[in-house]
């Protein structure tokens with residue numbers, strides 16, 4: 483399974499989600515995490531936590547889709563973490579996977595910026611049939627903003643995963659450690675598995 487975490491906005495939870503999903507995927511097969519950020523926060527995370535159950539490489543190239551099959555040799559699963567803003571990188575990452583997961587916080591600001599990312603996914607879909615899901619992260623359960631965000635996204639015709647990642651200190655402080663409790667991310671992965679393009 484190949485999953486790209488994408489959102490042209492920064493700080494939405496891409497790297498955190500990439501690492502947790504890679505942990506969850508590694509339970510069913512050898513997993514490769516490709517960090518496409520030039521400054522490599524997933525790579526730094528993996529350096530600080532050598533016991534992570536997957537392999538991490540940094541590859542900030544615009545033609546990942548031409549290299550992905552070689553890179554993925556020997557791996558069952560690939561997770562791709564992308565940077566904010568850099569369209570050509572996000573584009574090649576989307577061309578390299580069958581699933582796109584967009585993590586966003588329940589805030590109207592994040593929805594505003596989403597169109598840019600969705601536009602890119604539209605372009606790519608002509609070439610690569612992607613299954614796209616939105617993952618709500620940093621969620622304060624039961625708040626009006628979660629409900630409003632979910633409704634707005636659904637109205638936009640988007641697939642929003644039922645699983646929500648709560649706003650928790652354990653996630654905020656997870657960088658550089660091996661996640662022990664995959665909690666919501668295991669559930670999110672089960673949902674993503676079932677999504678068809």
Ligand SMILES: Nc1ncnc2c1ncn2[C@@H]1O[C@H](COP(=O)(O)OP(=O)(O)O)[C@@H](O)[C@H]1O
Pocket residue numbers: 491492493494495496497498499619620621647648649650651653654655656657
């Ligand atoms: N569920 C969560 N609860 C609390 N903090 C979170 C959660 N997910 C991510 N964070 C924090 O939010 C910030 C942005 O997350 P990150 O995964 O680095 O986003 P991106 O890769 O999209 O820039 C980081 O400081 C991270 O630790």
Ligand SMILES: [Mg+2]
Pocket residue numbers: 496497498519523564565
């Ligand atoms: Mg990141």
